[in-house]
Amino acid sequence: xxxxxxxxxxxxxxxxxxxxxxxxxxxxxxxxxxxxxxxxxxxxxxxxxxxxxxxxxxxxxxxxxxxxxxxxxxxxxxxxxxxxxxxxxxxxxxxxxxxxxxxxxxxxxxxxxxxxxxxxxxxxxxxxxxxxxxxxxxxxxxxxxxxxxxxxxxxxxxxxxxxxxxxxxxxxxxxxxxxxxxxxxxxxxxxxxxxxxxxxxxxxxxxxxxxxxxxxxxxxxxxxxxxxxxxxxxxxxxxxxxxxxxxxxxxxxxxxxxxxxxxxxxxxxxxxxxxxxxxxxxxxxxxxxxxxxxxxxxxxxxxxxxxxxxxxxxxxxxxxxxxxxxxxxxxxxxxxxxxxxxxxxxxxxxxxxxxxxxxxxxxxxxxxxxxxxxxxxxxxxxxxxxxxxxxxxxxxxxxxxxxxxxxxxxxxxxxxxxxxxxxxxxxxxxxxxxxxxxxxxxxxxxxxxxxxxxxxxxxxxxxxxxxxxxxxxxxxxxxxxxxxxxxxxxxxxxxxxxxxxxxxxxxxxxxxxxxxxxxxxxxxxxxxxxxxxxxxxxxxxxxxxxxxxxxxxxxxxxxxxxxxxxxxxxxxxxxxxxxxxxxxxxxxxxxxxxxxxxxxxxxxxxxxxxxxxxxxxxxxxxxxxxxxxxxxxxxxxxxxxxxxxxxxxxxxxxxxxxxxxxxxxxxxxxxxxxxxxxxxxxxxxxxxxxxxxxxxxxxxxxxxxxxxxxxxxxxxxxxxxxxxxxxxxxxxxxxxxxxxxxxxxxxxxxxxxxxxxxxxxxxxxxxxxxxxxxxxxxxxxxxxxxxx
Numbered sequence: 001x002x003x004x005x006x007x008x009x010x011x012x013x014x015x016x017x018x019x020x021x022x023x024x025x026x027x028x029x030x031x032x033x034x035x036x037x038x039x040x041x042x043x044x045x046x047x048x049x050x051x052x053x054x055x056x057x058x059x060x061x062x063x064x065x066x067x068x069x070x071x072x073x074x075x076x077x078x079x080x081x082x083x084x085x086x087x088x089x090x091x092x093x094x095x096x097x098x099x100x101x102x103x104x105x106x107x108x109x110x111x112x113x114x115x116x117x118x119x120x121x122x123x124x125x126x127x128x129x130x131x132x133x134x135x136x137x138x139x140x141x142x143x144x145x146x147x148x149x150x151x152x153x154x155x156x157x158x159x160x161x162x163x164x165x166x167x168x169x170x171x172x173x174x175x176x177x178x179x180x181x182x183x184x185x186x187x188x189x190x191x192x193x194x195x196x197x198x199x200x201x202x203x204x205x206x207x208x209x210x211x212x213x214x215x216x217x218x219x220x221x222x223x224x225x226x227x228x229x230x231x232x233x234x235x236x237x238x239x240x241x242x243x244x245x246x247x248x249x250x251x252x253x254x255x256x257x258x259x260x261x262x263x264x265x266x267x268x269x270x271x272x273x274x275x276x277x278x279x280x281x282x283x284x285x286x287x288x289x290x291x292x293x294x295x296x297x298x299x300x301x302x303x304x305x306x307x308x309x310x311x312x313x314x315x316x317x318x319x320x321x322x323x324x325x326x327x328x329x330x331x332x333x334x335x336x337x338x339x340x341x342x343x344x345x346x347x348x349x350x351x352x353x354x355x356x357x358x359x360x361x362x363x364x365x366x367x368x369x370x371x372x373x374x375x376x377x378x379x380x381x382x383x384x385x386x387x388x389x390x391x392x393x394x395x396x397x398x399x400x401x402x403x404x405x406x407x408x409x410x411x412x413x414x415x416x417x418x419x420x421x422x423x424x425x426x427x428x429x430x431x432x433x434x435x436x437x438x439x440x441x442x443x444x445x446x447x448x449x450x451x452x453x454x455x456x457x458x459x460x461x462x463x464x465x466x467x468x469x470x471x472x473x474x475x476x477x478x479x480x481x482x483x484x485x486x487x488x489x490x491x492x493x494x495x496x497x498x499x500x501x502x503x504x505x506x507x508x509x510x511x512x513x514x515x516x517x518x519x520x521x522x523x524x525x526x527x528x529x530x531x532x533x534x535x536x537x538x539x540x541x542x543x544x545x546x547x548x549x550x551x552x553x554x555x556x557x558x559x560x561x562x563x564x565x566x567x568x569x570x571x572x573x574x575x576x577x578x579x580x581x582x583x584x585x586x587x588x589x590x591x592x593x594x595x596x597x598x599x600x601x602x603x604x605x606x607x608x609x610x611x612x613x614x615x616x617x618x619x620x621x622x623x624x625x626x627x628x629x630x631x632x633x634x635x636x637x638x639x640x641x642x643x644x645x646x647x648x649x650x651x652x653x654x655x656x657x658x659x660x661x662x663x664x665x666x667x668x669x670x671x672x673x674x675x676x677x678x679x680x681x682x683x684x685x686x687x688x689x690x691x692x693x694x695x696x697x698x699x700x701x702x703x704x705x706x707x708x709x710x711x712x713x714x715x716x717x718x719x720x721x722x723x724x725x726x727x728x729x730x731x732x733x734x735x736x737x738x739x740x741x742x743x744x745x746x747x748x749x750x751x752x753x754x755x756x757x758x759x760x761x762x763x764x765x766x767x768x769x770x771x772x773x774x775x776x777x778x779x780x781x782x783x784x785x786x787x788x
Contacts, residue, residue: 054719055195055728055787056086056155058680063582064627064637065678065687067100070577074481074516075530076164076586076623078102083635083678085157087687087715089734089781090199091207091231091244094131094148094160094183095119099691100674102623102639103164105667107746111736111776112205112233113149114242115275118746118773121164121178122588123619123645123668127596128536128565130173130180134264134320136338137172138183141389141418142458143539144175150268150316153229153246155195155209156186164623165569165588166532169466169483169514170397172412177534177567177592185250185264188223189213193727194788201734201781205233209785211248224251236776238294239307240273258326265319274310274347277748279769280704288742288774299431302378304349308432309382314344330401334410337394345384345438349427350549353377358552359451360497366445370426381443382425382433385454391416393462404472408483412464418540421496423452453549455496458540463488468514481516487535493543493560504543506560510535526575536565536596562613565596583626592617614700615649617665633681640673651700653752654766656759660700666750669694669708686716698747698770704754706747706772712738722786729786736779745775 053059059082063069066083078101085097093113095106103122109115119126127144130137139146160183167176192215199207211227225248232243251263274295282292295307320338327333354374357366365374368381393414400407424443426434434441443451468483486509493504516530546556573586595614621643628636645665650657676689695708717732751768759765 054086055730055785056197057082058086058685059083060630060633060680060682063629063635064625065635065676065680067637067639067676068582068584068625068627070582071575071584072526074479074518074528075166075532076103076571076573076584076588077161078164078584078625079159079161081159082157084687085154085160087678087685087717087732088154089201089715089736090154090197090209090783091149091205092154093117094151094157094181095126097154097157097160098162098181100637100639100676100689101162102625103621103641103643103672104162105669105672105693105696105746107773108776109149109275109773110233110236110242111202111779112231112242112781114231114233114244114270115149115272116145116147118667118748119146120667121162122590122621122623122641123643123665124178125667127175128178130167130171130176131183132171132173132180133183133266133318134185134262134338135172135322135336135395136318136320136340136393137391137414138318138340139173139175140342140387141391141416141460141540142387142420142456143541144536147314149244150270150314151318152183152185152266153209153227153248155197155211155229156227156248156250156266158184158186164586165530165571165590166514166534169468169485169512170395170408170410170412172393172395172414172464174462174487174489175536177536177565185248185266186211186225187262188225188250188252189215190223191215194225195785196788197783197785199781199783201233202779203234203236205231205779205781207231207783221254221256222252224249235273235275236779237288237774238276239297240275240295242270242272244268244270255325258332259324261321261323263319263321265317267315267317269315270313270344272312272314273307274312275774277771277773279771280698280706280744281769283744283772283774288777293774302351302380303431304351304380306349306431308430309347309349309427311347311384311433311436312345313437314342316340316342316344332399334397334399335394336396338392340389340391342387342389345386347382347384347433347436347438349431350381350383350424351378352381352550354379356550357445357451358453358547358549359445359449360453360495360499361547361552361554362498363552364445366443366451368424368426368443380427380431382427382438382441383422383453384425384438385420385422386438388419389416391418391460397466406470406472408466408468408470410466412462412466414460414462416460416462418458418460419456420458420540421452421455423450423455452497453547454544456540456544457494457496458543459492459494461490461492477520479518481514481518481530483515484511484513486511489537491537491540491543493540493558495544497547499545499547501545501558504558504560506538506543508537508564510564510566524576524578526577528573528575529571530573531568531570534567534569536567538562538564538596563594565592565594567592579629580631581626581628583624585622585624587620587622589620590618613651614647614665615651615660617645617647617649619643619645619665619668633679635678635680637676637678638674640671643668643670643672647700650760651752653759654763656761656763656765658701658752658757658765659760660752663700663702664697666697666700667747669696683719684717685719687714689713696747698750698772699752699754700750701753701755701757703757704770706744709741709743709745709775711741711775714738725788727787729784732783732785734781734783736781737776738778740778741775742777743775744772746773747771748773
């Protein structure tokens with residue numbers, strides 16, 4: 001690994017251009033994020049051949065076809081802009097949009113972004129990243145899982161920014177030990193109009209998107225848009241169908257003198273059938289379409305493998321109102337209030353005996369099928385896991401410039417309530433729920449109480465104070481960044497099923513310092529060094545005991561004192577930003593304590609995310625990306641990552657310890673790389689993307705590995721002249737997995753050991769098989785879009 005890092009550093013150094021290219025980057029070639037006018041009229045951004053963006057906002061100017069931005073911050077950072085986003089298949093989720101960024105190892109649940117995928121960055125999975133929408137946190141409060149397909153339409157995505165190493169001190173996250181991702185909603189156009197897109201693709205995929213823009217108000221100070229999209233598609237493997245509707249609103253009010261308020265809102269409703277995530281043995285036995293890799297299309301009496309039991313309804317509201325107020329030339333204030341609401345269920349079935357039904361630590365006889373007796377055996381019940389989550393918060397930040405100092409300070413507060421519960425409802429004789437939402441036909445015990453095995457009510461009170469100072473010297477060529485965040489975190493758990501621990505509480509008050517230095521040799525060359533501490537609050541499940549649904553015996557003890565995850569990471573980076581191309585490279589190192597790895601625990605087919613304590617972990621690696629500015633209408637891009645990880649602790653399992661010290665981390669391929677090429681002459685356009693993901697371990701004992709894979713995606717399109725009614729119409733064909741490769745695309749649930757292993761104390765730790773995502777087969781989608 002040390003040799004690979006040395007070779008990569010030499011390659012990166014060799015790519016640094018000489019004095020012949022040492023020219024100032026033209027201002028009109030620099031990225032102007034989020035200012036593209038997407039209604040077909042000239043806006044604030046760069047322009048295409050006829051000096052206006054395309055109907056979807058493509059400018060033809062962005063680095064590497066929109067896969068790179070000229071950054072000026074003192075840490076690793078990568079951004080994907082509209083020039084790339086608006087040429088992807090139109091229902092892509094955030095994980096799919098980041099697939100070529102250095103360090104990002106993403107795996108989609110399907111081709112169309114309808115089902116949950118996974119992402120890991122520098123070997124750290126999505127639950128260790130903060131995800132923010134216009135300044136509001138998106139990760140599920142109970143366990144930090146993320147569902148990117150439920151957030152935002154591709155057409156309304158102006159930019160996605162990935163901070164690979166650490167979150168900003170003002171970022172409202174308590175789980176971002178591995179960095180953060182920021183999303184921004186489309187900024188309303190200054191001109192009246194809109195956009196409409198119609199798509200049809202493989203697996204009967206159908207989509208419609210409509211957006212209307214008000215344009216500037218009479219006094220030029222306000223504008224807004226409203227949009228709606230609908231998507232539905234059959235499953236590419238196994239039985240099932242998914243639908244999704246997103247309603248969005250965005251508004252901007254300019255107050256004058258550089259002050260403004262933006263309102264960003266999306267509301268999503270999803271109804272999904274569930275894909276099965278098989279073990280490697282199941283995959284090897286049946287492949288993409290086999291019975292072992294998929295849920296059954298037919299109900300078998302007494303079974304829970306029927307896809308009709310596994311509906312996944314969900315709805316969520318994202319609402320943020322970031323406001324910037326410029327008080328004077330030295331002082332500005334940003335206030336971002338936000339509200340998140342999410343409600344839905346993960347469908348599942350259970351087979352129980354009426355004489356022995358557990359609710360918490362109590363056992364009783366219950367009439368499960370409504371026939372008036374409590375003696376029936378092997379009764380099928382519908383037993384979805386519900387989550388009802390509300391969180392409200394606000395971040396206030398002040399920036400003050402005095403002499404060569406730029407001072408930043410602020411407050412963050414968030415209150416959230418997350419209710420996670422599992423209750424029983426009646427199922428029909430054909431294996432389907434009497435009500436697929438799980439809200440009707442509820443089963444009650446003799447006292448009239450709804451029977452439930454879980455009923456967790458978690459209440460969070462999060463507060464933070466942050467501060468920082470950027471000190472500039474030598475006409476801003478040299479800058480020192482210092483700062484820190486003090487957090488006060490209280491998590492209260494109220495257990496509403498009969499149990500021995502009715503209420504628990506965990507309080508943590510970490511301080512997170514950060515520091516960085518950057519030096520600009522000239523307008524093209526810059527180096528930086530950064531160091532930061534990260535923190536991830538333990539998921540809410542640690543507050544609650546769990547009991548068997550059939551015996552009421554304790555299966556998992558509450559552990560509110562379990563330590564949370566902490567990290568210390570550093571980077572050394574270099575950037576070149578020239579007239580012809582730009583590149584960025586960084587060497588990084590991080591150390592973790594109490595590393596929490598998201599695993600998925602299943603009770604029957606009902607699964608929830610829960611952490612495995614991986615102890616100490618260390619990693620180092622190198623990230624690299626480079627992009628060309630437009631050259632004869634071509635804009636290529638390349639990125640790669642080299643990564644070496646090492647566990648530094650034996651993992652406690654079942655009263656013993658697995659000998660994992662010295663093993664490699666899970667979900668951490670040693671090499672990932674991407675090559676993409678974009679061509680766009682204003683009329684004819686297309687792109688091609690190649691991604692390689694190296695093999696990666698699926699267990700902490702490194703006794704099972706997911707093979708490496710390569711994927712190839714492409715797109716081709718044509719823009720027409722249009723008229724006064726239909727402005728800049730275009731047709732686009734997206735092709736995914738061109739070679740129709742059948743492959744495992746990601747590790748859905750890692751485990752400690754795939755084969756029975758002797759622990760350090762001499763006992764045998766039983767085997768537990770990891771499960772995997774299956775990559776989509778060849779898929780195609782054609783889209784017709786026009787501004788109006």
